[in-house]
Amino acid sequence: MSDMMAFGRKILSEQPFSVALGAELTVFEESKAELTLALREDHLQQNGFAHGGVVSYLADNALTFAGGSVLGPVLTLEMKINYVRPATGDRLVARAEVLSAGRTQAVCQCKVFAVSKDSEKLCAVAQGTVMIASR
């Protein structure tokens, strides 16, 4: 495991909400981050799909890690998410990348995929801004 990945996992392990949900950091490189969440009963909505709040949590956190990979400790200022397909399957995978980074802010994009044994389907797309934490 790279030092960067070890550092990212340490940060994630210090987020009680991420630990409670069971999110894992599966990619963490310059300008990129991927979070994976094995779906559990308590992530669902009344219709059996993952709750939109679970999907938006993943997107938000992946955007923050992607932005943080180039800016250091950051906060998410804002995010927009489009839910394009029910989030169902074995796990959700959120892949975020930096689209543009300045000195204090970065604009990132994230795609969330619903993954099963033999398929991977886009279920949400997000775009947002992160800012260095010492604002």
Add this chain to the structure above:
Amino acid sequence: MSDMMAFGRKILSEQPFSVALGAELTVFEESKAELTLALREDHLQQNGFAHGGVVSYLADNALTFAGGSVLGPVLTLEMKINYVRPATGDRLVARAEVLSAGRTQAVCQCKVFAVSKDSEKLCAVAQGTVMIASR
């Protein structure tokens, strides 16, 4: 309790994710919904504030309930959220209202407040679209 509130609470109680987080439906009227979340350790981020994912869950769900109050069962198509202040305090209260409703879609707004014994501060603002579920 009104029939409508009883119905709304039943729906919320059927969302495993909402139950796991501990969200309560505290207002549910035509065009309006309010969700309240007593903050717990497992809602937090590494900095002690509520995780952005908790705030966006609340906003997303409150938007959906508000839209659902006029359209019946709905899905959230998309949402945009601005985090304007750290979400800290005893509880978070998300107040959503319908800004415009058509036959199949509604555009709603939500403000999330961080509430303590003697203060109530705006911590996030969201805007989004819900659509009737039978799309």
Add this chain to the structure above:
Amino acid sequence: MSDMMAFGRKILSEQPFSVALGAELTVFEESKAELTLALREDHLQQNGFAHGGVVSYLADNALTFAGGSVLGPVLTLEMKINYVRPATGDRLVARAEVLSAGRTQAVCQCKVFAVSKDSEKLCAVAQGTVMIASR
């Protein structure tokens, strides 16, 4: 006319795009701004409604003026707009207000109305962030 309004109109008159479109600043107070646009043929789309780009220009600029009313010279960092009804009528009126302002950024909301002799209908809702220009 207040000094503030005179100042705002001077700024608007220095924006060649705003002058070309014919936008007028009709309210400019602390935390608030209103832009009015008398609709012309060259603002339209192929269907006879005002082009979405005209509506988003108005929302964007009204957000910027509202934010600027409390922060001084600002840039719009990002904006989200929902078009809720065709923009048609005699004129469009964009009313923006500050929802939350920090030291360097403000989050603002804007509602755009389509106005005719005897009606005023909400046609778009926007939310966005402005930042002081010296970033």
Add this chain to the structure above:
Amino acid sequence: MSDMMAFGRKILSEQPFSVALGAELTVFEESKAELTLALREDHLQQNGFAHGGVVSYLADNALTFAGGSVLGPVLTLEMKINYVRPATGDRLVARAEVLSAGRTQAVCQCKVFAVSKDSEKLCAVAQGTVMIASR
């Protein structure tokens, strides 16, 4: 010129606002659209950059053409745009693509570039939803 491009250019030529601004459709294929705007004095803001409203017009219209390339006549329901760099140069080029399309709606992304003789810089990123027009 392909039939599709000829059709797209005809649509654009029927939008008085697009004609007034001088936008050209430079790519129009299944799932993709590109609009190009040679910058003129009347597109600018007081600071000499293209007005945010010009950039958002381009993004909005490119999203609509991209979505329309797979769905037929569409309206833009909503859009979110992040301005990441001043829009300056000889021309702006907005490149949009469909990220996900259903039967009646599509979610599209657009990047707007500021282009000069020897550079092309990302100046805005947008994400939005289009819907078939017969709603």
